[in-house]
Amino acid sequence: MDGTSPWVEEVVLHDGAEARTISGRWFGTDAVMEIRRPKGYRHPSLDQSLTKRRLFAESRILIHLSDFELPIPKLLDFDEKNATIVMTKLSGVPLFEVLRNSNDNELISSIMYSCGKLIRKIHSLGVSHGDLTTHNLLCDDSSFIQIIDFGLGRLSPEIESLGQDLQVLSECLSASHPKFSDAMKFVLNGYTDGEKIGINIDDVISRYQEIQGRVRYHG
Missing domain, CATH: 1.10.510.10 (Transferase(Phosphotransferase) domain 1)
Structure with missing residues (x-):
């Protein structure tokens, strides 16, 4: 991302078929960004729809659980256009x-x-x-x-x-x-x-x- 972004990339944690997972900092907070990969075997409009649905589902779950002090990531950002989600980084x-x-x-x-x-x-x-x-x-x-x-x-x-x-x-x-x-x-x-x-x-x-x-x- 450019120099005006709140995201500072540090290390690629995982580069898989479904997503690329990167650790970094979001407004100075230790964070993880997941970037969903497009599926070339699917029609682009279908792929975008499925990716959007999955990102929305994960975001909604994290928001739903955020009030209960559970040991799960906290949602920091959700970017539908770029198919990314940013969460707090957990230790361990x-x-x-x-x-x-x-x-x-x-x-x-x-x-x-x-x-x-x-x-x-x-x-x-x-x-x-x-x-x-x-x-x-x-x-x-x-x-x-x-x-x-x-x-x-x-x-x-x-x-x-x-x-x-x-x-x-x-x-x-x-x-x-x-x-x-x-x-x-x-x-x-x-x-x-x-x-x-x-x-x-x-x-x-x-x-x-x-x-x-x-x-x-x-x-």
Whole structure:
């Protein structure tokens, strides 16, 4: 961007097929900018429409959750024309790296329990994530869990979407982190413990188990 822009680019964090993610500063605040990539295989008008819809969805979710002091990014800017979104930068590394590098079962059990509690909190506020992998969960030096990338999320989701969040995480843990075979058990412990407000936890767990059965049947 030009010299009059409030954005100062620093480092490219990720350059993927869906988006380019860059760290920098926005009016002096540590921030992350996501730039959605156009899809050449789609008609330009359709691609613009889908990109706009996804950016709007993520922005609306971040705004909706911003009143609840959750460990998620805060929306700083949304530019429909340039297909960009700017958010506060969170500390920590992807949980993927923590699980890959750790052999501390007690620590990982505690972290996964915390993941479950945070997922339930977001679900109870009427949001599904849509891509709940260990790359989109961050863990800082104090083992504090945060969630990023709500680009596939939904407001006021159906129970299926909530169960699907748990299934996506379960599949990710099984495929990428098999040495922690009980990890999902601790996620579910965290998800089901505590005060049950906003959603029927039993219904979500039942739907998750139903989805698991479908996956096994078709697999």
